[in-house]
Amino acid sequence: xxxxxxxxxxxxxxxxxxxxxxxxxxxxxxxxxxxxxxxxxxxxxxxxxxxxxxxxxxxxxxxxxxxxxxxxxxxxxxxxxxxxxxxxxxxxxxxxxxxxxxxxxxxxxxxxxxxxxxxxxxxxxxxxxxxxxxxxxxxxxxxxxxxxxxxxxxxxxxxxxxxxxxxxxxxxxxxxxxxxxxxxxxxxxxxxxxxxxxxxxxxxxxxxxxxxxxxxxxxxxxxxxxxxxxxxxxxxxxxxxxxxxxxxxxxxxxxxxxxxxxxxxxxxxxxxxxxxxxxxxxxxxxxxxxxxxxxxxxxxxxxxxxxxxxxxxxxxxxxxxxxxxxxxxxxxxxxxxxxxxxxxxxxxxxxxxxxxxxxxxxxxxxxxxxxxxxxxxxxxxxxxxxxxxxxxxxxxxxxxxxxxxxxxxxxxxxxxxxxxxxxxxxxxxxxxxxxxxxxxxxxxxxxxxxxxxxxxxxxxxxxxxxxxxxxxxxxxxxxxxxxxxxxxxxxxxxxxxxxxxxxxxxxxxxxxxxxxxxxxxxxxxxxxxxxxxxxxxxxxxxxxxxxxxxxxxxxxxxxxxxxxxxxxxxxxxxxxxxxxxxxxxxxxxxxxxxxxxxxxxxxxxxxxxxxxxxxxxxxxxxxxxxxxxxxxxxxxxxxxxxxxxxxxxxxxxxxxxxxxxxxxxxxxxxxxxxxxxxxxxxxxxxxxxxxxxxxxxxxxxxxxxxxxxxxxxxxxxxxxxxxxxxxxxxxxxxxxxxxxxxxxxxxxxxxxxxxxxxxxxxxxxxxxxxxxxxxxxxxxxxxxxxxxxxxxxxxxxxxxxxxxxxxxxxxxxxxxxxxxxxxxxxxxxxxxxxxxxxxxxxxxxxxxxxxxxxxxxxxxxxxxxxxxxxxxxxxxxxxxxxxxxxxxxxxxxxxxxxxxxxxxxxxxxxxxxxxxxxxxxxxxxxxxxxxxxxxxxx
Numbered sequence: 001x002x003x004x005x006x007x008x009x010x011x012x013x014x015x016x017x018x019x020x021x022x023x024x025x026x027x028x029x030x031x032x033x034x035x036x037x038x039x040x041x042x043x044x045x046x047x048x049x050x051x052x053x054x055x056x057x058x059x060x061x062x063x064x065x066x067x068x069x070x071x072x073x074x075x076x077x078x079x080x081x082x083x084x085x086x087x088x089x090x091x092x093x094x095x096x097x098x099x100x101x102x103x104x105x106x107x108x109x110x111x112x113x114x115x116x117x118x119x120x121x122x123x124x125x126x127x128x129x130x131x132x133x134x135x136x137x138x139x140x141x142x143x144x145x146x147x148x149x150x151x152x153x154x155x156x157x158x159x160x161x162x163x164x165x166x167x168x169x170x171x172x173x174x175x176x177x178x179x180x181x182x183x184x185x186x187x188x189x190x191x192x193x194x195x196x197x198x199x200x201x202x203x204x205x206x207x208x209x210x211x212x213x214x215x216x217x218x219x220x221x222x223x224x225x226x227x228x229x230x231x232x233x234x235x236x237x238x239x240x241x242x243x244x245x246x247x248x249x250x251x252x253x254x255x256x257x258x259x260x261x262x263x264x265x266x267x268x269x270x271x272x273x274x275x276x277x278x279x280x281x282x283x284x285x286x287x288x289x290x291x292x293x294x295x296x297x298x299x300x301x302x303x304x305x306x307x308x309x310x311x312x313x314x315x316x317x318x319x320x321x322x323x324x325x326x327x328x329x330x331x332x333x334x335x336x337x338x339x340x341x342x343x344x345x346x347x348x349x350x351x352x353x354x355x356x357x358x359x360x361x362x363x364x365x366x367x368x369x370x371x372x373x374x375x376x377x378x379x380x381x382x383x384x385x386x387x388x389x390x391x392x393x394x395x396x397x398x399x400x401x402x403x404x405x406x407x408x409x410x411x412x413x414x415x416x417x418x419x420x421x422x423x424x425x426x427x428x429x430x431x432x433x434x435x436x437x438x439x440x441x442x443x444x445x446x447x448x449x450x451x452x453x454x455x456x457x458x459x460x461x462x463x464x465x466x467x468x469x470x471x472x473x474x475x476x477x478x479x480x481x482x483x484x485x486x487x488x489x490x491x492x493x494x495x496x497x498x499x500x501x502x503x504x505x506x507x508x509x510x511x512x513x514x515x516x517x518x519x520x521x522x523x524x525x526x527x528x529x530x531x532x533x534x535x536x537x538x539x540x541x542x543x544x545x546x547x548x549x550x551x552x553x554x555x556x557x558x559x560x561x562x563x564x565x566x567x568x569x570x571x572x573x574x575x576x577x578x579x580x581x582x583x584x585x586x587x588x589x590x591x592x593x594x595x596x597x598x599x600x601x602x603x604x605x606x607x608x609x610x611x612x613x614x615x616x617x618x619x620x621x622x623x624x625x626x627x628x629x630x631x632x633x634x635x636x637x638x639x640x641x642x643x644x645x646x647x648x649x650x651x652x653x654x655x656x657x658x659x660x661x662x663x664x665x666x667x668x669x670x671x672x673x674x675x676x677x678x679x680x681x682x683x684x685x686x687x688x689x690x691x692x693x694x695x696x697x698x699x700x701x702x703x704x705x706x707x708x709x710x711x712x713x714x715x716x717x718x719x720x721x722x723x724x725x726x727x728x729x730x731x732x733x734x735x736x737x738x739x740x741x742x743x744x745x746x747x748x749x750x751x752x753x754x755x756x757x758x759x760x761x762x763x764x765x766x767x768x769x770x771x772x773x774x775x776x777x778x779x780x781x782x783x784x785x786x787x788x789x790x791x792x793x794x795x796x797x798x799x800x801x802x803x804x805x806x807x808x809x810x811x812x813x814x815x816x817x818x819x820x821x822x823x824x825x826x827x828x829x830x831x832x833x834x835x836x837x838x839x840x841x842x843x844x845x846x847x848x849x850x851x852x853x854x855x856x857x858x859x860x861x862x863x864x865x866x867x868x869x870x871x872x873x874x875x876x877x878x879x880x881x882x883x884x885x886x887x888x889x890x891x892x893x894x895x896x897x898x899x900x901x902x903x904x905x906x907x908x909x910x911x912x913x914x915x916x917x918x919x920x921x922x923x924x925x926x927x928x929x930x931x932x933x934x935x936x937x938x
Contacts, residue, residue, distance in 0.1 A: 030078075030202075030236060030413050030416060030437065031236065031237070031239065031413075031416055031437075031705070031708060032078075032079075032236045032237065034073045034078040034079065034193075034203065035078070035079045035080070035081040036071060036072055036073035036077070036078060036079065036080050036081075037071045037080065037081060038052045038054070038060075038071075038080040038081055038082075039081050039082070039084050041084045042054065042082070042084045044089050044096060044098055046091065046094075046095060046096040046107055046109065047094065047109055047110070048063055048064055048065060048067055048111075049061070049062065049063050049096075049107060049109075049112070050062040050063075050064070050069045051096070051098055051105065051107070052080060053084065053085060053087050053098060053100060054080060054082050054216075054230075054234060055082060055083075055085055055230050055233070056085045056100045056101045056102050056103070057100075057102055057103065057218065057219050057220045057223075057226065057227070057230060058216060058217065058218055058219070058230055058234070059098065059100075059103065059105055059119070059216075059217045059219075060080070060214075060215070060216050060217075061105075061112070061117065061213070061214075061215045061216070061217060062211045062213065062214050062215070063111065063112050063211065063212050063213040064210065064211050064212055065212055066210070068210055069210070069211060070192060070209050070210045070211045070214055072192030072193055072194075072195075072206060073192070073193045073203065074187055074190040074191065074192060074193060074209070074434070075190065075191075075193065075400075075405060075409065075432065075433070075434035075435075076185070076187055076190055076235060076432070076433040076434040077187060077216070077234050077235055077434075078234070078235055078236055078434075079233065079234055079235070079236065080234065082233055082234070085100055085101070086100070086101065087099060087100045087101075093108070093109070094108070094109035095107045095108040095109040095116070099122070100122075101122065101123075102121065102122055102123050102125070102127070102219065102221075103119055103120075103121065103122060103127075103217075103219045104119065104120050104121075104122055105117075105118070105119045105217070106118050106119075106120075112132045112213055112215075113132055113133070114131045114132050114133045114134070115131075116132065117131065117132040118130060118131040118132065119131075119182070119217055119219060121181070121219070121221070125181070125220075125221035125222060125223060126179075126181040126221035126222030126223075126572065127180075127181030127182060127219050127220070127221035128180045128181050128182065130180075130182045130184075130217070130219075136174065136178050136180060136182070136183060136184065137180065138178045138179030138180035138181075139156075139174045139175055139177075139178045139179075139180075139183065140175040140177050140178060140179065140224075140463065140466050140566070140568070140578075141155040141156065141174060141175050141463040141466065142155070142157075142172070142173040142174050142175040142176070142463060142464065142466050142467035142469075143155070143172075143173060143430055143460070143463060143464035143466075143467055143469050144160070144170040144171060144172045144173075144430065145165070145168065145169070145170045145171045145404060145429045145430050145431065145444075146165070146388075146429040146430065146442065146443050146444030147443045147444050147445075147446065147447060147453075147456075147457075147460065147474075148165050148166065148388060148444035148445055148447075149165050149166075149445075149447060150163075150165065150170075150447060151447040151448055151452070151453055151456075152452050152453065152455075152456045152582050155172070155460070155463055157172035157173070157174050160172055164391070165388075166388040166389065166390065167389070167390030167391060167392070168388070168390055168391035168398075168402060168404065169391055169398065169399055169402070171399075171400075171402065171404070171405075171430060171431055171432045173430075173432065173433050173467050175463060175466030175467060176218055176227050176228060176231050176466055176467055176468075177218075177220070177224040177227050177228070177466055179222075179578070181219065181220070181221040181222060182217065182218060182219045182220075183217075183218040183227070184215055184216070184217060184218075185215070185216040185218065185433065186213075186214070186215055187209065187214045187215070187216065188209055188211060188212070188213050188214045188215070189208070189209065189399065189400050190209055190214075190400050191205040191206065191207065191208055191209065191400065191401050192205075192206045192207060192208070192209060192210070193205060193206055194206045202361065202409065202410055202413055202417055204361045205357055205401055205406070216234075218230075218231070222572035222573070223572075224466075224568065224569050224572060225559065225560075225561050225569050228465075228466075228468060228559070228560035228561055229559050229560040229561070230560075231468065231560055232436075232468065232559075232560035235433070235434055235436070235437070235468075236437050237437075237556075237557045237558075237560070238436045238437070238439065238468050238471075238556040238557055238560060238562065239412065239423070239424065239425075239436075239437050239438060239439050239557070240423065240553055240554065240556075240557045240707065241423060241425040241439050241440060241471075241553065242317070242381075242423050242425055242675075242702055242703050243546070243550050243553075243674050243675055243702030243703070244276045244277055244317045244672075244674045244675045244702070245277070245382075245425055245439075245440055245498065245553075245674075246498075246546055246549035246550055246553065246674055247274065247275075247276025247277060247499070247543065247546065247673065247674030247675075248273070248274045248275050248276050248277070248499050248539060248542070248543065248674075249276065249277040249278075249279055249319075249473070249498065249499060249500035249501070250264065250268075250275060250277070250278050250279060250500075250501055251279035251281060251319075251384075251500055251501065251502040251503075252281060252501075252502065252503045252522050253281040253282065253283070253502075253503060253504055254281065254283065254503070255283045255299070256280065256283065256284070256299065257298075257299040257300065258299065258300050258301070258305070258306040261278065261306055261310070262306075262309070264278075264523075265278070265310070265314055265316065265671065267523065267525055268670060268671065269670055269671065270525075271524070271525040271532075271536070272536065272667055272670060273524060273525070273536060273539060273670060274539065274540070274543040274670045274671065274673050274674075275314075275316055275670065275671050275672075276315075276316060276317065276671070276672060276673065276674040276675070277316065277317050277318070277319060277381075277382070277500075278310055278316050278317070278318050278319075279318070279319040279320075279321070279382075279384060279427075279500070279502075280318065280319070280320045280321065281321045281384075281502075282321045282323060282386070283296070283299070284296065284299070284300070284320050284321065285320075286331060286332075288329055288331050289326045289329070290323045290325075290326060291322065291323035291324060291325060291326035291327075292323075292326070292329075292332070293322075293328065293332050293333075293334070293367075293371045293372060293374075293375065294331070294332045294333040294334070295375070295378070303375075303378045303379070304378040304379055307378055307379030307380065308379055310379070311379055314671040314672055315671055315672015315673075315675060315676075316671055316672055317381040317382065317675075318379060318380055318381050318382070319380070319381060319382035319383070319384045319427060320375065320380050320382075320383070320384060321384045321386050322372075322383055322384060322385055322386060322387075323386055323387065323388075323389065324354055324356075324367075324385070324387055324389075324394075324403070324407060325354050325387070325389035325390070325393050325394070325403075326351075326354065327351045327352050327353045327354040328351065328352040328367065328371055329351050330348075330349040330350070330351065332371060333374065334370050334371045334373075334374050335352075337370050338352060338366050338367070338370045338371050339352060341362070341366045341370055342362060342363065342366060354393060354394045354403075355394050355395055356393075356394035356395070356396060356403045356406050356407060356410075357394050357395045357396035357397070357401055357402075357403070357406060358394075358395045361410075364406075364410045368410060368411065368414055369418075381425075382425050382426065382427055383411045383426050383427070383428075384426075384427040384428070384442065385404075385407045385408060385411060385426055385427065385428035385429070385442070386442070387403055387404055387407055387428070387429070388429075388444070389403075390403075391403070391404075394406075400432055402431055402432070403431075404428070404429050404430070404431035404432075405430075405431025405432050405434065405435055405438075406431070407428065407431075408426050408428045408431060408435060408438035409437075409438060411424070411426050411428075411438075412424045412425075412426050412437060412438030412439075413438075415705075416705070421704045421705050421706065421709075422703060422704060422705070423703060423704065423705060424438075425439065425440065426438055426439070426440070427440055427441075427442045427473060428441070428442055429441070429442055429443075429444060430464075430469055433467060435469060436467065436468030436469050439471045440471045440472070440473050440497070440498050441464070441469055441471055441472040441473060441498075442472075442473055443457070443460070443472050443473065443474045443475070444475075445475060445504040446474065446475040446477065446504070449477065449478065449479040449482075449485065449489075449506070449520065450485070451485060451603060451604060451605060454485065454488060454489050454492065454603050455582065455583065455586070455588060455603035455604075456582045457472075457474045457492060457496070458492060458496070458564075458580075458588040458590065458601055458603070459580055459581060459582045459586070459588055460472070460582075461474075461496060461497065461564040461590075462564055462565075462566045462580055462588075462590050463566070464562070464564075465561070465562040465564055465565060465566065466566075468556075468560055468562065469562070470497060470556070470562020470563055470564045470565070471497040471498060471556070471562060471563060472496070472497060472498065472564075473497070473498035473499075473500045474493065474496065474498075474500070475500070475501075475502040475503075475504065476489055476490055476492075476493040476499065476500060476501045476502065477489070477501065477502060477503050477504075477506065477520050477521070477522050478490075478520060478521045478522075478527070479520055479521075480519055480520060480521060482605075483521075483527055483528055483531040484531070484605060484606060484647065485605070486521060486527065486531065486535075487527070487531045487534050487535050487647060488601070488602050488603065488613075490524065490535040490538060490539065491534070491535065491538040491601060491602065491650050492601040492603070493538075493542075494538035494539055494541055494542040494650075495538075495541075495542070495592055495599045495601060495650060495652070496564065497549075497552075497562070497563040497564055499539070499542055501522055501524065502522065503520060503522035506519065506520035524536070524539075530647070531647070533648075534647050534648045537648065538650060540665055541650075543663070543665070543673055543674070544662045544663055544664075544665055544682075545660075545662060546663055546673065546674050547661035547662060547663060547678060547681075547697045547698075547699075548592070548593050548594060548597065548660060548661060548662070549563065549593050550698065550699075550702075551593060551594060551661065551696075551697060551698050552592075552593025552594065553593075554698045554700075554707075554713075555593070555594075563592065563593040564590050564591075564592065565590055565591040565592075566580060566590055566591075567580065567587075567589060567590065567591065567598075567618070567620065569591070570591065570595060570620070571620050571621070574620070574637050574638075576618045576620075576637070576638060576640075577618075577620070579618065585604060587600070587616065587617070587618055588600065588601065588603055589617055589618065589651075594660075595655070596654060596655040596658035596660065596695070597652065597653070597654055597655075597658075597660070598617075598620075598624065598652070598653040599650070599651070599652055600615060600617045600650075600651040600652075600653075601650060601651075602615055602645050602649075602650065602651070606647070607644075609928060610644065610928045610929055610931075610932035611647075611921075611925070611928075611929040611932065612644035612645060612646055612929070612932050612933070612936060613644065613645045613647075614642065614643075614644055614645075615642070615643065615644075615645045615651055616640055616641070616642040617640070617641050617642075617651050617653070618635075618638075618639065618640055618641075619633045619634070619635035619636070619639045619640070619641055619653070620635045620636075620639075621635050621636060621637075622635050622655060622656065623635070623655075623656035623689035623690065624653040624654065624655060624656060624689075625653065625654040625655070625656055625658075625686040625688060625689065625754065625755075626651075626652075626653055626814075627650075627652040627653065627654060628645075628649045628650070628651065628652070628814060628817070629811055629813060629814025629817075629937060629938050630688075630754070630755055630777070630778060630809070630810060630811055630812060630813030630814055631810050631811040631814060631938050632656055632688045632689040632806065632810045633653065643936050644932050644935075644936035645936070646818075646821055646933060646936070648821065654686045655686070656686055656688060656689030656690040656693070657686065657687075657689070657690025657691075657692060657693025657694075658685075658686050658693055658694075658695055659683045659684070659685045659686075659693060659694055659695025659696075659718040659720065660683065660684045660685075660686070660695055661678070661681065661682070661683055661695060661696070661697035661716075662682040662683070662684055663676075663678050663681075663682060664680050664682050664750060674702075675702050675703070677699070677742055677743065677744050677747075678697065678699065678744075678747070679744050679747035679748065680747060680748040680749060680750050680786075681697065681716065681747060681748075681749055681750070682749075682750045682751075682752065683695060683697075683718045683733075683749070683750075683751050683752070684752040684754065685718070685720055685731075685751060685752065685753050685754065686754050686755075687720075687722075687729070687753055687754055687755055687756055687804065688754070688755040688806045688809060688810050689806060689810075691721060691722045692719070692720060692721035692722065693719075693720055693721075694717060694718060694719045694720070695717070695718050696715050696716060696717040696718070697715070697716050698713060698714075698715055699713060699714050699715070699716070699737075699743060700712060700713035700714075700740060701740050701741065701742045701743075702742075706740060710738065710740075711737075711738055712738045712740035713737050713738060713740065714735050714736065714737030714738060714739070714740070714743055714790075715735065715736055715737055716733065716734070716735040716790070717733070717734060717735075717736075718731060718732070718733045718751070719731070719732045720732075722804070724799075724803075725803050726800075726803035726804045726805075727799060727800050727802065727803045727804075728797065728798065728799050728800065729753060729756070729797075729798045729800075730795070730796070730797050730798075731751060731782075731794075731795070731796040731797075731798070732793060732794070732795055732796075733749060733751075733793070733794040733796070734793040734794070735790050735791050739791070743790065744790055745789070745790060746786070746787045746788055746789055746790060747786065747788060747790060748783065748784050748785060748786040748787075748788060749782070749783075749784040749788060749794065750781060750782065750783055750784075751781070751782040751796060752774075752777075752779050752780075752781050753779060753780045753781075753782070753798065754777060754778065754779050754813075755778050755779075755804070755806065755809040755810060755812075755813075756778065756779065756780045756798075756800065756804055756809070757780070757800045757801050757802060757804060757809075757861070757864070757865060757868075758773045758780065758800070758801055758856075758857035758858070758861035758864050758865075759771055759773075759780055759798050759799060759800055759801070759861075760799045760800065760801055760861065761797075761798075761799045762782055762796070762797070762798050762799075763796070763797045764782070764784045764785070764788075764794060764795070764796050765794060765795055766795070769782060769783065769784060769785075769796070770782075770783045771783060771798075772854070772857070772858075773853065773854055773857030773858075773864070774850075774854065775816075775849070775850035775851070775852075775853035775854050775857070775864070776813070776816055776817070776850040776851075777813055778809050778812055778813055778868075780798065780800075782796055782798065784796075801861040801862055801864075801865060802862075802865055808868060808869065809868070811937070811938040812868060812871050812872075814937035814938050815846060815871055815872070815875045815937045815938070816846065816847070816849065816850050816871075817937070818933045818934055818936065818937035819843050819846040819847040819875065819878060819934070819937075820847040821933045822843060822878075822882065822929075822930040822931075822933040822934050823843050823844060823847045825926055825929050825930045825933065826843075826882070826885075826926060826927075826930050829923065829926060831885055831923065831926060831927070832844065833878070833881035833882060833884075833885065834881075840881050841881075842874045842875070842877040842878040842881055843878035843881065843882065843934075845874055845878075846871060846874050846875050846878055849867060849871070852867075853867060853868075875934075875937075878934065879931070879934045879935070882927065882930050882931055882934060883931060885923075885927050
């Protein structure tokens, strides 16, 4: 619930205060200190067993033949000294019964077995009884190392535990939640960590767990979000990465030089595409092997100049690819300094071998502070840990002790270890439970560019949230022969946790030798215009929603709930909430960084009959604003909506009454947007279906640790309500928090009120204010002055020309949009009704109306209302006119019959048609497409 979420946030704030005090006097090599020894008041001993009551819902269960129990931290569990809940203990017949407010554990003595150890619920909240050894048949799954070479794969660990990829286990981890209401986390095989006794040394693997069995019983029932939150109490929060990580990333495996970097940035600017992170794949370094740590001077004679240009002139952050298994060769620029640090003879030319799992951490500290340190000093911000050389390299034993998680552990704590006031961020694969502290995830090289792999990525991201790792970055790239698939992949990326275009070599190399036209596409601007426009619109939406995403980053830190949230988090009582699957036709929908936004990316191709993709969406309880149409859907337990979706659309639903924070899109300066402070700050308010509502935005400096150390952040909240019988909306905007250095002392606000009418007056703090009407979205936009004090409460009052009638306005947005789409389909062949006649043409009337209404809104607002009352009638006429189109068009010579074009030339012809926004369809296909568009507006 929202109240429970608020309580979690308050507890996290208190922890931040404690950490701030701790950091003032003590050593911490992660953001929060480890505290692995439990409060003695929480511990119950019974023979060779030890039980620790960690929360009302979590009990640790250990068995040790030696009665020596494990008190060291592991990478999965760092903090066992939690607040001790109230519980009762009854020792009976050599065993014990432990009773909390929600659970009752019974142990009858001896080795753990089905007959000696069990837990049953005390309250009805979805928890089923459990006994030792019981299979968790209701588990909702977690995640695996990556999707390298796997394509679509089961996430049921029992089915894939024996699979290895590139010599390393998949590190499959079941979810921390289950429809059975319980989950057993087995930490027995994990290694204990060394204590943190020096600021320059992170905790390292020490030795194997001393327990014979070390189990954690999670018994949260169907309170799934509580389970995730309490896991972060034991394992530390999901890390809060810099704000730029929520923006747009570019990556490509290509031999780029300094000139190429500037050209690529120029293409983003030229095509009005935002860019926040520039990733250099492995060709950035010298070519002695697969790995390396020195810039190739032939490509980057002065790396600091190129990285400095990206940083200071463009606001773009940088990442470099690392394959660490090769060690440090004598050809590296920093070899001599590294060799001296490691104690090698002064004349040594021997490669310094990769060491990651030995108890001595000298190699990794030297690697980061000396060898990689030179690159960080030159301007590299993010380590892309592309480790895939085997789970036992670097002296690791494999499985839970693997290089993947330890590399993230080291590089994900560098700044804290060095006492630098900068957040750590990595791009790396999953290495096991506890990896949520080191974000963001790299899901590896996408296997196959097909619809099945696309559909799997949202599902994979959702289940990963069940272990706190819901910030996966997936390769976004398109095949040469399916621009629709590429566009849908980019649309999914736009509403995923991390947007990163990447080509692993499919856009160059052998394809370029054989047939360059069959190379994959990674440069978005090389898409044909129709597809490019749809992809760019999705990318713009993502950048506008940076405040939404960053709210989600803070929410994940506070609650353990990631940005991509399965529907069952909020609706565990409904079967429909569990329908998400790896199937392209599954209900792959999720909450996006908020309880107010539901996304259902399209993962199926369009029909060849009507050129539209059929999509079914479950509408849960409440009322939901359909972003593509402006219609409000009434939800419920089994309310399913199936409709045709155009290429330009992503099914997005906003909770009625919600106020969604956004940034204003600035076409003049498209790079580095994610790190800018929000000025103007935009709130989009979805009025239809609600009489009041609210929304908030979280802000901090986006880069430092001050949000923890000094609670340096602010929250700005908007509340609104309807008054005067619906003819007035009153809005209050207020901020609370700390005035951190980069927080704007003053700024302007823009409030977008969806499904409303033109105003007769708008006031801000009692003074007349400017506004405009965006009829395409039926949206009144309020503009405040630019000097609004950010900690001054702002009162806004909007009076409308008439009372807002939801039944009139809901859905008109979709009619306008689809009238334009259908007109664009018919126009190239002059088939649009009215194009060759003085009669008819209602589709053009509806399509053209919004621009006229924009002007009339100020001069004649009642005329706007009159026209809006006519739209549905005109639209029905438009549908009838399109249905009446004859099979032949006015200018048949403009049509192309692709079937008559030789196969060898068909692609070239199709590209030319697409470049002209032509679809290469015959008259019948155009009519079918136009009718489908008109019929799917609502």
